[in-house]
Amino acid sequence: MAVNDIFYYFLFLVWIITAFLVHSFIRSYLSSSHSEINAPPSPPALPIVGHLHLMGKVLPRSFQTLAQKYGPIMKIRLGASTCVVASNAAVAKEIFKTQELNFVSRPEFGASEYFIYRGSRFVTAPYGDYWRFMKKLCMTRLLSAPQLDKFSDIREEEKVKLVESVMSCAREGKLFDLRSEFTAFTNNTVCRMAMSTRCSGNDNDAHQINGIVKTCLMLAGKLSVGDILGPFRFLDFSGNGKKLMGALKQYDQLVERILMEHQEKATKGFHQGDRKDLMDILLETYNDPTAEVRLSKNDIKSFLLDLFFAGTDTTSSAMQWAMAELINNPNAFMKLREEINSVVGAERLVKESDVQNLPYLRATIRETLRLHPSAPLVIRECDEDCKVNGSFIGAKTRVLVNAYAVMREPDSWANPDEFLPERFMETSEQKIGEHQMEFKGQNFRYLPFGSGRRGCPGASLAMLVMHAAVGALVQCFDWKVKDGGKVDLSEGPGFGAEMAQPLLCYPVKNKHMSNLL
Numbered sequence: 001m002a003v004n005d006i007f008y009y010f011l012f013l014v015w016i017i018t019a020f021l022v023h024s025f026i027r028s029y030l031s032s033s034h035s036e037i038n039a040p041p042s043p044p045a046l047p048i049v050g051h052l053h054l055m056g057k058v059l060p061r062s063f064q065t066l067a068q069k070y071g072p073i074m075k076i077r078l079g080a081s082t083c084v085v086a087s088n089a090a091v092a093k094e095i096f097k098t099q100e101l102n103f104v105s106r107p108e109f110g111a112s113e114y115f116i117y118r119g120s121r122f123v124t125a126p127y128g129d130y131w132r133f134m135k136k137l138c139m140t141r142l143l144s145a146p147q148l149d150k151f152s153d154i155r156e157e158e159k160v161k162l163v164e165s166v167m168s169c170a171r172e173g174k175l176f177d178l179r180s181e182f183t184a185f186t187n188n189t190v191c192r193m194a195m196s197t198r199c200s201g202n203d204n205d206a207h208q209i210n211g212i213v214k215t216c217l218m219l220a221g222k223l224s225v226g227d228i229l230g231p232f233r234f235l236d237f238s239g240n241g242k243k244l245m246g247a248l249k250q251y252d253q254l255v256e257r258i259l260m261e262h263q264e265k266a267t268k269g270f271h272q273g274d275r276k277d278l279m280d281i282l283l284e285t286y287n288d289p290t291a292e293v294r295l296s297k298n299d300i301k302s303f304l305l306d307l308f309f310a311g312t313d314t315t316s317s318a319m320q321w322a323m324a325e326l327i328n329n330p331n332a333f334m335k336l337r338e339e340i341n342s343v344v345g346a347e348r349l350v351k352e353s354d355v356q357n358l359p360y361l362r363a364t365i366r367e368t369l370r371l372h373p374s375a376p377l378v379i380r381e382c383d384e385d386c387k388v389n390g391s392f393i394g395a396k397t398r399v400l401v402n403a404y405a406v407m408r409e410p411d412s413w414a415n416p417d418e419f420l421p422e423r424f425m426e427t428s429e430q431k432i433g434e435h436q437m438e439f440k441g442q443n444f445r446y447l448p449f450g451s452g453r454r455g456c457p458g459a460s461l462a463m464l465v466m467h468a469a470v471g472a473l474v475q476c477f478d479w480k481v482k483d484g485g486k487v488d489l490s491e492g493p494g495f496g497a498e499m500a501q502p503l504l505c506y507p508v509k510n511k512h513m514s515n516l517l
């Protein structure tokens with residue numbers, strides 16, 4: 001390297017460090033002026049890094065620990081990124097209900113600057129005409145109960161394929177990787193509902209989408225750490241931003257082709273009995289000149305991508321936690337097996353319509369989501385200056401509701417860290433009957449799917465998929481942990497608190513089941 005080059009690199013480095021220090025100084029100054037107007041409590045911060053040094057591996061857990069000292073609403077600064085964290089049911093209620101309209105928007109976060117559909121993203125869209133239109137479309141058509149009913153055969157087929165895949169491992173005495181199989185299962189299910197494609201030897205489209213979505217989620221996860229660099233993240237030191245854009249362009253080309261095929265089919269006209277997938281319904285809206293909001297093709301592609309991002313890993317992660325907890329709690333496992341056996345028997349697989357008669361199965365899934373919410377930090381943005389729990393929150397502040405902490409709060413939950421599905425039974429002494437423990441977030445101590453207008457539109461779909469699949473895997477197999485002993489329940493690093501280790505087990509066929517497979 002020439003001396004000149006070294007000199008310029010050195011100058012560049014000095015420029016970066018100076019700019020960072022100035023930026024950090026201005027932020028500290030601005031935030032200290034807020035303290036005069038009653039800002040939320042905040043742990044002592046270090047220059048530049050803020051509270052980064054107080055963060056452990058698992059962010060929701062670190063926030064939970066800090067909240068025990070600083071209270072249910074606190075201000076946290078991670079490098080250049082500042083947010084307010086809410087950690088109990090009362091404050092969650094204020095944000096999600098009392099002041100809902102002020103907190104109904106979501107900020108752009110993580111790697112948003114690299115998203116090629118930036119203006120079209122539903123998940124980060126501000127609370128305006130576009131978001132309202134898409135949400136209504138979601139709730140009345142795309143993910144509505146009647147529409148989900150029309151896809152029930154898809155979910156049934158995918159569940160049977162999952163069970164067959166476990167069965168072949170059981171026959172060969174091989175390890176079954178629940179993480180990757182659950183991810184393929186949820187991806188196939190969503191892909192088929194979204195655009196009638198699935199991962200298999202003869203259909204490469206869903207396989208490719210699966211790969212692209214995995215890459216994007218991994219890169220977006222890495223890039224979201226870049227938030228702490230504030231204005232410097234655009235420099236993309238790691239090159240991950242470029243890689244993410246590359247993966248998204250690949251997705252764009254693939255889905256553009258599938259979209260053209262759907263458009264052609266729509267032009268020819270549907271026959272009676274043809275089932276429309278989500279892309280067909282979105283295209284119908286796109287082609288409708290009277291629609292309240294005219295959708296673009298990018299809106300369609302972006303919306304479907306959001307469904308993959310928001311719907312596949314969340315569901316498969318919750319299923320892994322459910323199986324892990326059941327394997328580590330043999331009493332709960334056997335109780336569930338006996339319930340399924342008495343209601344369904346040994347001659348057929350448990351199916352979605354059985355779930356209404358399987359209260360312990362429902363309680364198991366609810367308890368799993370309480371202990372291991374797949375989206376533990378619900379992110380929102382404050383629209384206008386306001387007060388929450390008596391503290392001042394400035395307009396455009398990012399707010400994280402720590403659902404993980406809320407759902408383990410000792411004031412709301414007896415033995416909060418224990419896996420006890422019984423607490424969700426009508427007969428429970430804790431009196432947390434399901435009737436009051438709606439999973440749609442109207443009870444503010446139970447928030448696996450967020451709450452209110454911005455709450456998860458895929459909750460019903462996720463529940464359908466999880467109940468039937470977990471039920472079938474408990475019904476048909478015993479599960480032996482890879483190295484004997486118990487499943488390692490450590491949570492992995494980052495925002496998601498997913499299982500740190502892939503769940504690898506030996507399935508053994510339940511000898512009481514008939515040979516239906």
Ligand code: HEM
Nearest residue numbers: 123310311314315318374375449450451454455456458462
């Ligand atoms: C166990 C599975 C799932 C969990 C735990 C989960 C959880 C969540 C949470 C906590 C939010 C934020 C809600 C809020 O701000 O109040 C959310 C949003 C969202 N979820 Fe889910 N979700 C799951 C499955 C799904 C599925 C299957 C889909 C669709 C296929 C989906 C689609 C979405 C979308 C599109 C949003 C953004 C909504 C908006 O911004 O208006 N999710 N989810």
